[in-house]
Amino acid sequence: MSLIVQKFGGTSVGTVERIEAVAEKIATFRDQGHDIVVVVSAMSGETNRLIGLASEIQEHPTAREMDVLVSTGEQVTTALLSMALNKRGYAAKSYNGRQVRILTDATHTKARIKKIDDENIHADLKAGSVVVVAGFQGVDEKGNITTLGRGGSDTTAVALAAALKADECQIYTDVDGVYTTDPRVVDSARRLDKITFEEMLEMASLGSKVLQIRAVEFAGKYKVPLRVLSSFKEGPGTLITLEEGSQMESPVVAGIAFQRDEAKLSILGVPDSPGVASKVLGAISSANIEIDVIVQNVAADKTNDLTFTVHKNDLAKAAAILNDVAKELGAREVITDDKICKVSIVGVGMRSHAGIASKMFACLAELSINIQLITTSEIKISVVIDEKYMELAVRGLHSAFELDGEPKVA
């Protein structure tokens, strides 16, 4: 008998029928003797409906009132799911953030969890109830309602699992696990049985948007075993763990990630002096533009070339700033390119395996794909290439690193 925290997102509870299906799934686990704490999001569409009402009234409502408003969405789902469980003869009790209590700081709309009280939940579990908790929300010290920001329900689930010392935290979503790469790009992409937290972080931040990064970080920090599964079909999903592949022959590369929506900016021929990078990137980030890849090279003529990538939507704004900085620094030239993409191989195994990088570059060379930028971290290698070669590169690398499974039948 285990204690399992299960999280169901907005799509999984989007209609009364789907809430019933979720209740069936929970019932199966209860029948196996497990204690279950469920975390739910608002029914899909509900949060947008509420935000729509607010925006009809005020362009920028106070964050406090936005939290009061949108937190009702999850509360509705907790009540409906509890009813669906009760109907099936399973004791169930809804909790909002205050009732748990999930204490957060006072940063409305993106609060951080400070402490979770678990006495009430433990008492109800002991009494045989399924506990149904509203995700995404908490209360601050003064009892104000707070919300945790985008993906907050995942964070609630992981934080609850950590506080309750749950045996597993299961995140139900509309995909059946984490794949070696996007199955829409590579037919033979394979579901991973296991992946480490670090790999998952790199996969997520690089575009395989299965889980919120914050929830994965949280789970890693508190050593909560996290499993991603499908709400809609059976299967073991993907377990995200601390252990680096318990199997001896765990593959060195876990998956291929990619990102299409970046643009590249270069400032060329900057006189080489200390503080150039900070001046350039400081100006960009002051404008609240997020920077992804940064590469700097000292050129032969003792000037600097600095290249970085931003989201395509921020390109025009970033280019304007960069032109100003270039004048100030006496740089030769600014060039931009929004026809790029980033492709990465991710795997904890590569730490201890030489030759992974050269294998990657060889594969791309064989496909006649020119590499514009390279960056590396301990567990990933990313290249920026012309966006028209993206699928070709991803498929080639997927195959080169022996990730191919059985092609799916369409």
Place this chain on the structure above:
Amino acid sequence: MSLIVQKFGGTSVGTVERIEAVAEKIATFRDQGHDIVVVVSAMSGETNRLIGLASEIQEHPTAREMDVLVSTGEQVTTALLSMALNKRGYAAKSYNGRQVRILTDATHTKARIKKIDDENIHADLKAGSVVVVAGFQGVDEKGNITTLGRGGSDTTAVALAAALKADECQIYTDVDGVYTTDPRVVDSARRLDKITFEEMLEMASLGSKVLQIRAVEFAGKYKVPLRVLSSFKEGPGTLITLEEGSQMESPVVAGIAFQRDEAKLSILGVPDSPGVASKVLGAISSANIEIDVIVQNVAADKTNDLTFTVHKNDLAKAAAILNDVAKELGAREVITDDKICKVSIVGVGMRSHAGIASKMFACLAELSINIQLITTSEIKISVVIDEKYMELAVRGLHSAFELDGEPKVA
């Protein structure tokens, strides 16, 4: 500068436009220097939408989960109205039942208020905020969400006004006050400037459904001056007070109330012995059927005739029970009639004025209306008559007691 509690019902906050209009109204009072606590209902339709979702899942959900579900409706309105006030430059802060805190007993879906904490609200008022409170809801000792039952938002408003020692509790609704009778029946019905709590109770329970009885009782008990006004048009409304007409020539009869949806049952020729009434009425009320008028007469032959009225919907059920009881008691006959109505004159003045009753009966006789039943209390006299004479009786009495105002222009 006064402290005013203002309550806006579901119709008054039914759309974003109406919420904006409510904010305008509140702003006017703030500009006059008053401190304002606002109590709001759910946007009209929202509570039914939520109940609809629940009923798709379970026929009889637990009362606890129903409260969790429907209490979100009021919370949404508090946030939206606070935004509408903020937009206009007025500080405003939303409160749900727990945040106030409105402590109730644990009787979900019809909880009773036990205590209201007022420190937080006082602090916010002092800081210059409009305080916007979710009506209809509270929390029990354990922090479970409770609701107060039908008309609960009126109760919240009155209870808050009592706790805060407000100068006035204003109930905004879709009528502009309490009338001498239903203006849809009598063209010349007149809005009353003042009415006593007792008169209001009789008017309300007799069918002029402007305010919930429970809120009026509460206001009377705690001496909260209560004013009924229209959300949609300007005007002083009707003030409900303790004083019996401060004007010398206050009319003896305040208004004419009526009820169309009752049915009459009689059990005739019951052998006269103690406990007959209790046996008959006990059986009816055991079946959860509410009884209104009760009249008993000893007939000439030493048998009893007992007549009472119930809601038309309960007639068949009540008749079946009464037939069983009649057999048991050896009664001669049971007769029922659902083509009846009840017409009442209400006024605290009649306590001390003889001749009111005879004036009423004379008026009806002049109109050739046969009186089937008569009951009286200290401040009202009710008759049961054939329902087809209802309008005739109400108009005749309204005129006989000099209640007519200027006929309204249609």
